[in-house]
Amino acid sequence: MKAITLWQPWASLIACGAKKYETRSWATRYRGPIAIHAAKRDPVNLPYHIQVEINPILLEHYSLWENLPRGAVVAIAELVECWEMTDIGHVVDGSTAAHIVGGIYGGKADIISGKEILFGDWRPGRFAWELANVQMLPEPMPAKGRQGLWNWEGKSL
Numbered sequence: 100m101k102a103i104t105l106w107q108p109w110a111s112l113i114a115c116g117a118k119k120y121e122t123r124s125w126a127t128r129y130r131g132p133i134a135i136h137a138a139k140r141d142p143v144n145l146p147y148h149i150q151v152e153i154n155p156i157l158l159e160h161y162s163l164w165e166n167l168p169r170g171a172v173v174a175i176a177e178l179v180e181c182w183e184m185t186d187i188g189h190v191v192d193g194s195t196a197a198h199i200v201g202g203i204y205g206g207k208a209d210i211i212s213g214k215e216i217l218f219g220d221w222r223p224g225r226f227a228w229e230l231a232n233v234q235m236l237p238e239p240m241p242a243k244g245r246q247g248l249w250n251w252e253g254k255s256l
Contacts, residue, residue, distance in 0.1 A: 100175075102134035102251035103228075104244030107167045108145075108153055110137035112218055114174035114235040117156045120211065120227040122219030126181050127228065127248060133178045134251040135233075136244045139170035149217050160235070171239035172253055180229040184221055 105113070105121065112118035113135050142164065145153065154164070161167055183201045211221065219227065240253050 100132050100134050100251050100253070101129055101178075101248050102136050102172065102242075102244075103248060104136040104138050104246070106138045106140060107142035107169060108157060108164075109143075109218065110135050110173050111157055111161065111167050112153065113176065113230060113233060115156060115160045116233055116235075117153075118215065118218045119231075120182075120215060120219055120229055122184075122221060123226050123228060126183070126226045127178070128181070129248060130178055130180070133176050133230070133248075134172045134242075134253065135174040135176055135230075136172045136242055136251070137168050137170065137239070138244055141169075142167055152214055152217055168239035170244070171241045172236065172251060173239050174233055174235045176230040176233040178228055179231045182227040182229065184223050184225045184227060 103121065104110075109118060109121070113121065157164065157167065181201075185200050211227065221227075242251060242253060
């Protein structure tokens with residue numbers, strides 16, 4: 100199964116269903132099952148306004164920030180689409196939003212807004228990998244991560 104390594108708290112936000120898109124500087128043609136791996140390094144130091152949004156979500160699943168799994172696969176998902184970001188700065192209901200276009204069929208477009216904007220880097224020219232059917236693993240499975248897409252030999256659900 101293909102896998103992607105993400106820094107915390109992004110991996111756990113995907114695992115618990117709060118983050119639907121993983122933003123990357125590169126596109127992928129891969130579609131299908133993907134393991135979400137939490138990097139071994141310490142969680143990213145986030146600005147206060149983002150921590151305020153993230154903490155209640157994560158505390159539903161992990162008792163403390165320090166308990167976020169690291170160096171382990173935390174979820175299995177399906178990578179269903181890869182979108183190109185065309186611009187940022189739209190305003191939807193008073194909030195910043197991003198415009199994504201393309202996808203496998205081309206010509207399709209969508210607007211991303213709300214908390215999802217806080218959970219990624221939505222600058223033009225980047226890509227949003229759309230994840231669906233996310234299943235958090237009952238217990239994180241230790242694994243050594245890698246950069247880019249890599250093959251995970253662990254069990255699928």
